[in-house]
Amino acid sequence: MTVKNRVVIVTGASAGIGKATAELLTRNGAKVALVARSKDKLDKLSKILPDSLPIACDMANENQIKNMVKKVFEHYGRIDILINNAGQGYDAMIEDINTGSIRKIFELDFIGPLVAMQQVIPIMKRQAKGSIINVSSGTALMHLPNMGGYASIKSALAHMSLTAREELKNSGITVSIIYPYMTNTDFEKNTIKEKKQEWNFDENDPDFKPPDSPEYVAEKIVDLINNGAPEMYAHDWFKNL
Ligand SMILES: NC(=O)c1ccc[n+]([C@@H]2O[C@H](COP(=O)([O-])OP(=O)(O)OC[C@H]3O[C@@H](n4cnc5c(N)ncnc54)[C@H](OP(=O)(O)O)[C@@H]3O)[C@@H](O)[C@H]2O)c1
Numbered sequence: 001m002t003v004k005n006r007v008v009i010v011t012g013a014s015a016g017i018g019k020a021t022a023e024l025l026t027r028n029g030a031k032v033a034l035v036a037r038s039k040d041k042l043d044k045l046s047k048i049l050p051d052s053l054p055i056a057c058d059m060a061n062e063n064q065i066k067n068m069v070k071k072v073f074e075h076y077g078r079i080d081i082l083i084n085n086a087g088q089g090y091d092a093m094i095e096d097i098n099t100g101s102i103r104k105i106f107e108l109d110f111i112g113p114l115v116a117m118q119q120v121i122p123i124m125k126r127q128a129k130g131s132i133i134n135v136s137s138g139t140a141l142m143h144l145p146n147m148g149g150y151a152s153i154k155s156a157l158a159h160m161s162l163t164a165r166e167e168l169k170n171s172g173i174t175v176s177i178i179y180p181y182m183t184n185t186d187f188e189k190n191t192i193k194e195k196k197q198e199w200n201f202d203e204n205d206p207d208f209k210p211p212d213s214p215e216y217v218a219e220k221i222v223d224l225i226n227n228g229a230p231e232m233y234a235h236d237w238f239k240n241l
Helices: 016-027 039-048 062-076 099-127 148-167 214-227 236-240
Strands: 007-011 031-036 053-056 081-084 130-135 173-179 231-233
Touching: 007 016, 007 062, 007 099, 016 031, 016 039, 016 214, 031 039, 031 062, 039 053, 053 062, 062 099, 081 099, 099 130, 099 148, 099 173, 130 148, 130 214, 148 173, 173 214, 214 231, 231 236
Parallel strands: 007 031, 007 081, 031 053, 081 130, 130 173, 173 231
Antiparallel strands: none
16 A cells, blocks of 8 residues: 555654654655654654644553544544554563563553554445554564563564454455564663563674664555565564574
């Protein structure tokens, strides 16, 4: 689907990959509903993105997600594209995972995107057209120490997306999943960590590739909207896995 004149919901639009994606979509002529919790950041961004709509919404709160989609539809009269990007990382060895913390991550990284999909699918079905992009993680393709909880949830998100794609194949709605590589955002800072010690990539490893920029990942997301592929690896490095 081309993005010009399309109405797009970008969750997690106040920072990082979501912000870069909202900016790129606007440059390409889309009308973007900017969704995150930080209303001040969204208001500021909205001032410089023509036709955008800032909406404060906790993507871990089902009622707020329902209200958010309702507001977007009331404002624009249609919803063409949903980008489920809001998310948070979680670092802990399996033996240290706090079940309360991982449930919270599951609410945001899996249930939130699911509820948003359930809200937009009937609208997109009536339009007989739509595109849903869910942002997973390259960690879902690996078995990295400390990432088991987060990666399992991102893996579940990928599985759910590809199942929805199959279910919706005759409806005009395309569901796709993107797996970003390490990206230069505040993601690591915002990641919940159960213990101080961290597992990190060995930067001296000849296979180590430096993080991508959020602008690069945004380009990949727009490419994915355009080509409607089921999956996209944001980094060639994953093709060797
Ligand atoms: N950066 C990486 O290395 C990397 C790699 C692979 C995948 N990813 C995935 O890419 C996506 C974007 O991450 P990022 O790197 O851009 O991270 P980020 O810089 O930490 O940004 C996260 C965004 O999500 C929003 N958010 C967090 N909790 C929220 C909530 N409860 N409700 C609504 N919005 C919420 C934040 O806004 P507010 O705080 O204003 O709510 C912010 O806009 C995530 O799904 C992440 O899992 C990132």
